Amino acid sequence: MQVTEDKEKEEETKVVLTTPFSIGESDDVYRAPNLLQRILSLLKNVRPGSDLTRFQLPPLFNFPKSQLQCYGESVYSTSSDLLSKCNNGQNPLDRFTSVVAWSISTTRPAVFGVAPYNPILGETHHVSKGTLNVLLEQVSHHPPVAALHATDKEQNIEMIWCQHPNPKFNGTSVEAQVHGKRELKLLNHGESYEMNSPSLFIRVLPVPGIEWIGNVNISCQESGLVAELCYRSSFLGIGGKQRLIKGKIFDSSSLKVLYEVDGQWDSTVTVKDKNTGKVRVIYDAKEVISGLQTPILKDAESVRATESALVWGKLSQAIMNKDWEKARVAKQIIEERQRQLSKERESKGETWISKHFVVSHSKEKGWECSPIQRWVPAAPVIAF
Template structure:
C-alpha cells in the first residue's frame, strides 16, 4: 500500500468552454473511433452499460463525482446569489432557469471520467457555498449531492442515476433522479431534472445533451419546459448543435409568459410573450469559460474517501500518459472494492452511506436525504 505522502494529488481544470489548447483533448486516444467500435463489438443492442469499464486510455483524470460537483461550484458568475435576490417570484424563477442552464457542461467524445466507487466522496467549497457528493450505490450507480450556502440561505439536494444504453450507432445515458434547489429566505423549492447525454458513434462521432428539462416551483406554480436538441445535416456534417428551446408558464392558468431560445454553449434569450421584448439571460462565455483548477488548502484534512485521494495514482499516470502504470493503478482500486464487497457479504452486512439516508421506491425511484442540515467547509477550494 502506498503511503499518503507518496501520492501526488492531481487537480484538473473543470469541464468548460475553452480554447483547443486548454481543453481536455490531451487525453484523447489516437484512432479513437476504431477503438470505440472494438470496445462495443460484443455489446448487444439495448444492453445496460452501467457496469461497463473503460480502460484508462479512455479516461479523463477525474471522477464522475468531480464532474457533477463542477457543474454546481465552477462558475465565473455567482448565479445562485442572483436567484436568491430576485424581487418577485417570477424574477427568481427566471434566475433559477438561468442557473439550471449553467449546470450543462461540455463533454468530450471518447474520454470519460472514472466510475465512482461505493462510498467515494467529493467535498469542495467556493466562497460561502459548500458542496458534498457521495456515491451511495454502486450497482446501480447512484450519486447524492448536498450543497448549502449559509449566507444566502440556499440549499441544494440532488440524487441522480445515469442509465446508459447502447443502440448500435449511439449510446444514450438517461439521467434519472430529482434535483432540488431551495431558496429558504423565500420559502420556495424548485424541482428539476437533467437532460440526457447522447454519444453518437456513426456517421460522425460526437456528444450532445438531449431531452426535456422540466423546472417547477412547488409554491408559485411556475413551470419551465426546456428542450435540448442537436440537429445534423446529411451524413452528420453541419447542423444546429446545443440548441435550447422552451417556455415558462403559469401552471394554474396554463398561460405562457416567456419563450426561451438559444444555445447552452453560447447565449440563451428570453422573449416576453405579452410585451414582445427579448433579452439575453445567459451567456456561456461569461459563466463557464476561463475556469481554473481548485486548490488544496489543507491536505491533512482531505478525507480518505475523497475522489482526488482515491484516484491520485491513476490520475497522475494519465496526466503522464503512462498507460501501463495507469492500468495497474486502476486495477488496485477496483480489486480493493471487490475485496471489501466480499468482506461485507461474508459478515452479512449492508453498505450504509455516511452522509445520506437513501431509499428506493419502484414508482418514484431513488431518494437521497442529507443527514446533516448544512455542509461543512472543505479543504478543497474552487476558484
C-alpha cells in the same frame, strides 16, 4: 530503503486536482491515438440495448476525473455567481427565470471518446467556493447512484440532488439517461425548485459526436411557475446550429405562457416576453463556464480518505502523464480492492450504509437521498 518507501507512500496518497471542462477548451486534451478505431473495437462485442453501468473502460478511455467530481463541478465551477442572482430576484418570476439560467449552467461540455471514472462505493467529493459548501457521496455502486448536498449559510440556499445515470448501447450510439431529482431551495423566499437533467447522447457512427438531448422540466410549487425546456441538436450533428435549447416558462394555474426560451446552452439563451415582445439574454455560457480554474488544496490534513481526488490520484496522474501501463495497474488495484470489500461484506451479511445521506429506494419514487447534516461544513478543497 526508507526514503523509497516514503516516496511511494507519498505518491499513493497524493491529491490530484484537475481543471474543469470549459467552453472553448480543446477537446483533445485527454484523447488517445486512433480514438474512433479503439472505440469501435471496444464496442464490437457489446449487444445493442445493453446496460453499460457495469462496463469497465480501460484508462485510455478515461479522463482524470470521477463522475462524482463532474456532478460537483456543475454546481461550484462558475465564473459568475448565478445563485446570488437567483436569491436576489425582486419577484417570483425574476427568481424563477434566474433559476432556469442556473439550471442551464449545470450543462457542461463533454469530450467525445473519453469518460469519467465510475465512482467507488462511499466515495466523496467535498469542495467549497466562497460561502457555498458542496458535498457528494456515491451511495450505491450497482446501480450507480450519487447524492449531492450543497448549502450556503450566508445566502440561505440549499441544494439536494440524487443522480442515477443509466447508459445503454444502441448499436451506433450510447445514450446515458440521468434519472433522479434535483432540488434548489431559496430559503429566504420559502421557495423550492425541482428539476431533472438532460440525457448525454454519444454518437459513434456515422458522424462521431457527443451532445446533451432531451426534455428538462423546472417547477416551483410555491409560485406555480413551470419551465419546459428541450435540448436538441441538428440531424446527425451535421449543419445548422448545435446544442440548442427551446422552451417556455408559464403559469401552471392559468397555463398562460409568460416567456419563450431560445438559444444554445454553450452560447447564449434568451427569453422573449409574450406580452411586450421584448427579448433579453438570461444566460451567457462564455461569461459563466469559460476560463474555469483548477481548485486548490487548502488543508491536506482534513481531506477524507474517500475524497475523489485522493482515491483516484495515482490513476489521474498517470493519465495526465500518458503513462498507460501505470494507469492500468493503478485502476486495477482500485477495482480489485472494491471487489474484495464487496465479498467481505457479503460473507458477513453486512449492508453498506451511507455516511452522509439517508438513502431509500422504491418503485414508485425511485432513489431518494436525504442529507444527514443540516449544513455542509467548509471543505479542504477550494474552488474559484
